[in-house]
Amino acid sequence: MEANIASPAALIGDPSRAAMLQALMDGRAHPAGALAWAAGLTAQAASNHLARLVDGGLLSVERQGRHRYYRLANAEVAHVLEALAVLAAPVRSLQQPRSPEARALREGRCCYGHLAGRLGIAVTDALVARGVLALADDKLYAVPDAGRAWFGDLGLEPTALRAKRGVARQCLDWTERRHHLAGPLGVALLSRMVALGWIDADTGSRAVKLTMLGREELRLRLGVDLETMEGREAA
Structure with a gap:
């Protein structure tokens, strides 16, 4: 049936x-x-x-x-909710966020345990550009040798993670309409970034913020500059 x-x-x-x-x-x-x-x-x-x-x-x-x-x-x-959010009409308040809460969610948020929003997209793009992740079939990311070394330097071991649908998945971000890193590796990476003090998670909402240490570490490790990410739409 x-x-x-x-x-x-x-x-x-x-x-x-x-x-x-x-x-x-x-x-x-x-x-x-x-x-x-x-x-x-x-x-x-x-x-x-x-x-x-x-x-x-x-x-x-x-x-x-x-x-x-x-x-x-x-x-x-x-996964179903994320897919439906992508099919839905864009949320105007997130296209042109007017409140501080809406802007914070678009800049960076927790998406079922992994990093989403503009911050999640920027980190994922940098991981792919540096060869830490590689695009694969079935909306997955492969983790090459360079990636295993990069994650290992953070104290993460991708080969130790297990999942039926893939350890590193592509998740279509519902505000940015681009893919960010999901799956067990995405969850482990966000958790590690919080533990290292790179990201502050607001316990009262889904919003997350990149710390000054996090900005510096991402610049050094991934070659990205997120110094002006927060508040750039404040005007």
């Missing part, structure tokens, strides 16, 4: 549920109250929508005391 795509499509198609799913694209678990706020719903309405998303296999829920925390059920759900 063929898969019934109508069921998950109907769940995602509701604007309120879509808003809550997008709020979970940072890969973290969030309480129902936060998701209700993101979707502009009452607590009761949000609870009903979240129950349907859990029953439909799009979300998983973890109970801690009296609270319930929700996250995307798996990476496949995130």
